[in-house]
Amino acid sequence: MAQDSWPSPAHNARAVTDLEYERIAQRFSDNGIYGDPLFNDAVVSAGTGLNVNIRAFVRGSVRGHSWYSGTSTVTLAIAANASGSTRIDRVVLRLDRSDWTVRAAIRQGTAGAGAPALVQDNGDTGVYEIPLATVSILNGASSVTVTRTELYVGTRLRPCTSTTRNPSPTVGEQCFEIDTGRVRLYTGSGWITLYDDTGVIGINAPTVAWSNETECVLELRNGSVHLRLGSFTRAAGTLAGDIESRLPAIIPADYRHPTRDQYVPVYISGAQFGRVTVYSKANTEKAGQCWLTNKPTISNGQSVLTAASISWAVD
Structure with missing residues (x-):
């Protein structure tokens, strides 16, 4: 068979069948309801007796076929249950290829067997369903309980740069910043980072008082900074126990915690212990600096060994 494409003057004089439309439109929009589960009311609610109600003014899409619930509530009947066990039905949005309509419908379950599986025929015929709600019907019940399960x-x-993100985003919108390599998500109140990875960054910052014996490094991944300070040797005489000292490492501005100082336990040669304070952006004089703040007296040539790596969120 030769290659083909549509719509096209060469294909049936631009006439497109329902099946051909589905084949090109199924990825125009993902299957689901337009909106989100936080800011929109449930599509389906319990009605009077053995009925469920479909909310008015709801729009959605199934395999590229648009659906609208209408300007008034739609009521669907639920079959009675006299089986002796609880039955779970599904309310679905169903594309029926026999007449190419999309309608809210009931997929009845089997008593005692949980919710029925969705029917999703991917061929040229049959139906394709997506979930709206589950309906619980107790044995002999005269009313139902509805649990919302809408697929949105x-x-x-969206590709962008860190300065050209969508200025009017919708909840759940994602973007990829090609200049930073970050994947971001809009929560409704701001953008958060889902993925980023700077790789290993060296942060040695030599001082005359200390020598770096092991490189100090950090890495930013998925909004969290992971710091390993390494080890240091005293190189400028005895340091009194009540005197603090800046170690030869500094956190770059983009990776500092905005408000909270961080603390790193350290071993000091001679079976002693101490603590390093990593200062946040909020400290105007020492922002990003790493200071040995709790310790005994340290003699020239003694070593300070990091006891643990630490992490903090920056985004």
Whole structure:
């Protein structure tokens, strides 16, 4: 068979069948309801007796076929249950290829067997269903309990730069910043980082009082900084126990905690212990600096060994 494409003057004089439309439109929009589960009311609610109600003014899409619930509530009947066990039905949004309509419908379950599986025929015929809610019907019940399970369309991953993110984003929108390599998500109140990875960054900052014996490094991954300070040797005479001293490492500005100082336990040669304070951006004089702040007297040539790596969030 030769290659083909549509719509096209060469393909049936631009006429497109329902099946051909589905094949090109199924990825125009993801399957689901337009909106989000936080800011939109449930599509399905319990009605009077053995009925469920479909909320008015709801829009969605199934395999590229648009659906609208209408301007008034739609009521769907639920079959009675006299089986002796609880039955779970599904309320679905169903594309029926026999007439190419999308309608809210009931997929009845089997008593005692949980919610029925969705039917999602991927061929040229049959139906394709997505979930709206589950309905619990107790044995002999005269009313139902509805649990919302709407599938929402969501948004696609948008390429941008760190300065050209969408100024009017919707909840759940994601973007990929090509200049930073970050994947970000909009929560409704701001952008958060889902993924980033700087690789290993050396942060040695030599001083005359200390020598670096092991390189100090950090790495930013997925919004968290991971710091390993390494080890140091005293190189400028005895340091009194009540005197603090800056170690030869500094955190770059982009990786400092905005408000909270961080603390790193250290071993000091001679079976002694101490603590290093890593200062946050909020400290105007020592921001990003690493100071040996709790310790005994340290003699020239003694070593300070980091006892643990630490992490903090920056985004």
